[in-house]
Amino acid sequence: MDHPHSHAHTPHLDAHHGARPAAQLDHHQKHDADDQAELLDLDAEVLAEHIASITAWLPLRTAPRRIVDLGCGTGTGTFALLDRFPDAHVIAVDTSAVHLQHLRKKACARGLEQRVRTVQADLDDPAWPALGSPDLVWASASMHHMAHPERALRNVHEALAPGGLFAVVELAGFPRFLPEAAPEDRPGLEARCHAATDRLDAEHMPHRGADWGPMLTAAGFRVEAERTLAVHIEGSRSEAIGRYALGGLRRIRDFAAPELSPEDRTALDRLLDTGGPHSILRRDDLAVRTERTVWAARRA
Template sequence: MTQAHQHTTHPGLQHDHHQEHGADAEGQAEILDLDAEVLAEHTASITAWLPLKSDPRRIVDLGCGTGAGTFALLDRFPEAHITAVDTSAGHLQRLRDKAVARGVRERVLTVQADLDDAGWPDLSSPDLVWASASMHHMAHPAHALRNVHDMLAPGGLFAVVELAGFPRFLPEDAPEDRPGLEERCHAATDRFHAEHVPHRGADWGPMLTAAGFTVEGERTIAVNIEGSRSEAVGRYALGSLRRIRGTAAQALSTEDLAALDQLLDTGSPHSILRRDDLAVRTERTVWAARRT
């Protein structure tokens, strides 16, 4: 299920678990692709850290989006086959197209499903389940965790990856005429998400234990990627702030909204794409839990 990264998605962005349509769905998919590109090194480091007893052969990627985790796991485990699950048909088609382009289509099975539904599809008995920026959007996370526990093969591992929140891109003193604008945008969206996405930022350790797992590791990774390292950072910042604007606009002052719109205007001399001081700053936390 896509939790839109709103991936979620989850920039970085957190994934909204309702299916999106048209231009908004396309925009979300582009953000997920940029998230995968910009944060690829950090995702690879998480897959390398997982406390696995042997290389998994059967993997399930829950809330796969356009495939950031899927392809990181395929790269890490060249003998594995992955079942990628999402509620968005568009995202799954994009993932399949990428799999064809990468020459790994025979190693990927896609399943369209909403994991908030009472009945889950048969996902076999995987050795590893991966859920990145998706669990916090579950309406009933305790139920979802029990489902994952029951479907895992004995001794199998469940990796839950979550972000502290939306990434930051601008320096604290930017933009020059409205310093701190980005933080005020985040404050507005945080209020919205506290009401609508109450499990964002949760400590998943106790919930995993309650579902029958043994938590074998927890790690928080600080992300700080300078814009000069990737030209995609500017496009990532642009797309992310465009999505934040939709939630934050009503809570912002007229002056802040005007300054934000200048940043988002690609034809403006103040466009975020013209800045040379961007960076991606966020944190990711991963819990590794075993079915014993």
């Protein structure tokens, strides 16, 4: 998840955040990238079981030894794949220097630094970095950020080893956390917030929510399997869900405020006030609800 191709910054879980070295980012950009990294880490923590189920489902002929994670963010897919395939090495690719720094620190902390190589690259550039000849390419919540996904798909097809597998994972949208009737003074607030971000995203990310099957076929792949997973995790299972909801709604507030009514902005601000009585962190009715669709495509 991440982007700065030519796209605007959105509240969704993006891993491409900017191609400049971290030392060249201004304070606001660095703070935003750090906040985004924290949200990605919370996504990995809260949805770990679902990510593991996807890696276990992949229709692989043999365990891959060479893996590329496109749009790796802070390493959600990278570490899930390293856990699933203990003999594999991963090349983790992202445009964000900040996110790649986070990923490297986590790899060192887990003793996995010898099994991970990070590459900073903009996947919309016509010339891709050398990625070897991977057995598996994983792209989770990254393909829809590309301005030229057809070219990216062809590049993946050319890079894959014969018979290699390409796994495209896309979310139906940023997860929702509140009951439909919440908050009590502005029922349906979260749905209206998502509608606002969807309108803004449509201009910058026309491929979000796309059916990747036909595009994979057009790029020379054979789609072997497709699966949609419904995610519903009760908030009582993890205090991280509250922090995940807080971080996600903060990004929505920053991004979509002009699209919201004054009443909705006020209600949202009450939820985001961590010291107030209506803080989202005080709610006991949170849940994580979303869908993920996976396409598994073979290089013919």
